[in-house]
Amino acid sequence: MDTAHAPFRIDSSQSTDAAAVEIVHFFRSIDPLPNKVGLVLRTLVDCLALAPNNVHRQVGLRLAEAIDRDGPRFDLPYHNRQHVCEVMWCCRYLGLALDLAPQTTIEIILAALFHDYRHDGNNRSPIPFRLERHSINLARPYLLAAGLDPMQCRHHRRQEPHPEAPAYAPELAELDNIDNATPALTLCLADVLPSLGLTIEHALYLQEKLAQEWANRWVSKTKCASSNIRNPFLCSATASSPT
Secondary structure, eight states, rough: OOOOOTTTTOOOOHHHHHHHHHHHHHHHHHHOOOOHHHHHHHHHHHHOOOOOOOOHHHHHHHHHHHHTTTTTSSSSEEEEEHHHHHHHHHHHHHHHHHHOHHHHHHHHHHHHHHHTTTTOOOOOSSTTTTHHHHHHHHHHHHHHTTTTTOOOOOOOOEEEEEEOOOOTGGGGGGSSSSSHHHHHHHHHHHHHHHHSSSOHHHHHHHHHHHHHTTTTTTHHHHHTGGGGGGHHHHHHHHHHHHH
């Protein structure tokens, strides 16, 4: 993989539109590859220069291998292995933008790796955080086997004043701590960046995939109405990062 361009690095002299085009081009290049989740994760841990005995590296590689083998059970039009790869790369890109430490970045990437594990394609449920908890439960054996506590991935932004965590989601109380809130927000941004924050063409392509999955022809219009979110995402990344 060519690591001289986005999403491997941020060039402050490059326009945000040009960076977005490079990232999308890279995404398309990995789309047809077999066993791409493991390939992407190995490349990421190499970029982060993690030690071979790093626990998050070890558990991530094992889980990535399992996800690659799990294709028939994780191959929806939108929530699939390609989506996992794109979100992991966006975590790396945003980690560079925020100047996050390699260890923090790999923890966020690991959360991205299993955040939609075996998503069932159903976006309507009366149970809050059903899919998030499902993915955590599936990943828990890998985390425990490596000596880690299960990582709780949450798609919520830290706000002031902090409301009390609702009874149905006591995990949200942990986001009162900025050390927990920053990684959670980074993952949230990385999750939507491919489908809302890069190029209009790629956003429309992914929204069509989501519409197929949800059997809802209005998804594209609803979500892509926010496609100009690209500017705060990528402009802030370019402005805050060294060449």
